[in-house]
Amino acid sequence: MTSARRISLITATMAALGLGGVALAQIEGNDRGVPPIDSSANYEVPDVAVDVSAKTAQEARNFGWRLAQRRAWKLLWARVNNQPVEAAPNLSDGTLDSIVAGISVGDEEIGAHRYIAHLGVLFDRGRSASLLGQAEAGVRSQPMLVIPVMWSGGAPQSFERRTEWQKAWARFRSGGSPIDYVRPVGNGLDPLLLNVAQTGRPGRGLWRNLLDQYGAADIVVPIVQLVRHYPGGPVLAHFTALHGPDGEVITRFDLTADDGDQLPRMLDQGVRRIDEAYSQALRDGRLHSDSSLVIEPVAVPDLPEEAVVEGAPAAALPNAASTFLLQVETPDDPTLVLTQSSLRAIPGVRSITTDSVALGGISVIRVAYDGDPQVFRTALATAGYSVQDTGGGLRISRPR
Template identity: 60%
Template sequence: MTSAVRSLPHLNRIWIALAGAALLGAGGVVIAQIEGSDRGIAPIDSSSSYEVGGVTVDVSARDAESARTAGWRVAQRKGWALLWSRTNAQPVSAAPGLSDSTLDSIVAGIVVEDEQIGPKRYIARLGVLFDRARTGQLLGAHGQGLRSPPLLLIPVMWSGGTATSFETRTEWQRAWARFRPGGSPIDYVRPTGTGSDPLLLNEAQTGRPGRGWWRMILDQFGAADVIVAEVAVERSWPGGPVLARFTARHGPDDSILDRFTLRAPNGDGLSALMDEGVRRMDASFSQALRDGRLRPDPSLVIEEEPEELSDDAFAAETMADDMAVTAIAYNVQVETADAAALTAAEGALRGVPGVRGVETTSMALGGLSVMRVNYEGEISGLKIALQARGWRVEEGPGTLRIRRGAPAAPPPNAAPAPAGGPDAR
């Protein structure tokens, strides 16, 4: 199968990461990028992007090229609305509209999952990648509100009575390497499978409860806990249906978080089956995180002995603590007509003396956005400081509502003040 990366002059920020068959494991650019050695598979780095997949488009135009370009435009708009909806937990219809030029500046790529190109029509299922740094300011949330600690992922595949993790390349390992977790609340630590990984992270290790060995492994990979994604593949007969039983596990005690089963009509659909299994598995881990079941095991944390301080050092540290002023977080509501007004308000708040941090927790273009302001002092002091900088401020319990003030106009038909001071007659 041949592959190509296409771009258009007016969509120079958009690239195509190959269509359908490449994502179904038939080779191509994606697989070539993630397979870095004879044994290991380097995961795709998606830490700098959000991904929205499964965006369907059906566009007609005067020719095939125009239809495809229009289809990408539609995918960008739909993808932005879906991403905003997921991030803010609101309906897709509530997403603020963005111009095509703005979308071009925040879209990092278009992934073609499946496409059909006709003389004047373009039908496709696409994925849209959004640059995290540029998109975060427009989403109204800086990243995910809920985020897990780093979790070491071990993919285990049972096939023919044999369990394999990183000993050889498997479709399950490939699927996890293809997965883009940029929009997931789970902070995955995905080993490449090279070096000592097959010896340390095999199926036998996932069933060992000993904390000492796990501490050494987690420290080596910079993780706080371990999660195991397990799949058992059963083939009815050569070339026949494929049944995959998935199990999500957590921790050295191997606690089960979720189980589900998927089926493919034949072996050709195994790669797509694994991709769907990864997506469902990520949803299971995310739900467990929200439910409070995916918490790091405190027994895996290496407690450090407290450092003994001399009398002089203890006195100096105590004095520094007494002199330190604790910053208090207050909610500030500000009217934001557009993205430029939001950015200007953030900059103005950061410039207020005593403010140690500003974070937008809820964005509403054309309405009231909410910012979390860390201020060294009482809320009354913050109110006075904002008023001194020309803001009109309304105070509530732990909350300020601000908007740009206008100079007060004199009342109509007001008599001029008499000259000569109070003694003038």
């Protein structure tokens, strides 16, 4: 969904709630959003340690990069083929140069004759596939919506504010993973829809709408809880990887950073370990999707040819649908699901799309209807709704 459309949805939702431009200005002005830096189909082998010496600083650096490529290749081959590192074939430096897409520097120390660094090596997926063997194809997951949650100072956050945990997931190069991650940027509607409270809701109705909006089929919730005993001291991190709307635990582990400066590296390591856990769960068959998250298509019966009368108004033709924006009170998730079901059951309704969800407030539902607007109002009344014209749409409610 484009940023312009998301802003328009926020405007419609806030207008329905009577909050107006103040809330919209707050959303637009907040420091939110971390776009993923790389989702290309490159394999990454991060944090390769090298410590070499040579006659000059430049020679030492060149040799360090060569050594990093050799070590990274063996680690990649072992990971893809699920074999020990010692079994990896040796490749010439020329071959490695042809399949390496780039080298990222984590940190480096350059002396007169010595080079110490932690390097990340990127391998081109297409060029290295034949050298990795058939095992590299493997199984791939369905699109997984990622909602990273970080606990710090006793309070949890997902996309409400830009966090170090969100940045770590944005830095992660997901192209080489068998998990198809859908990583929201964190701006627009993301902070409203993908908040911490949503990760704990078991109701399937809202989850189905969110997954449909973000083009995903399932959910993963990686969680980190940071514990600092005193300012400037070590940082202990408790990691948990959850899957699905019911929060199935895939793995738990702890990592420690010496101080705050080492926090990004520790979080990057946590992301990689969680990805490995999700990947292993996929291979073991434990990362299967919940069938209750699948949106069943609504069958619209074809009208007989006799129903199409020459010269009839365009709205009465089967291919000409009118679009209505409906404002409806949704105090809870079951009410939203019931409203969606009742609207789908109205004859002539081609499709419904939930543009914005506000549990405990007013949600906005877009309905495509094959027929005259007045006929649609009558159909809503027949379904038990009272209908009010709001100027830009319809407000529907059931008698209390």
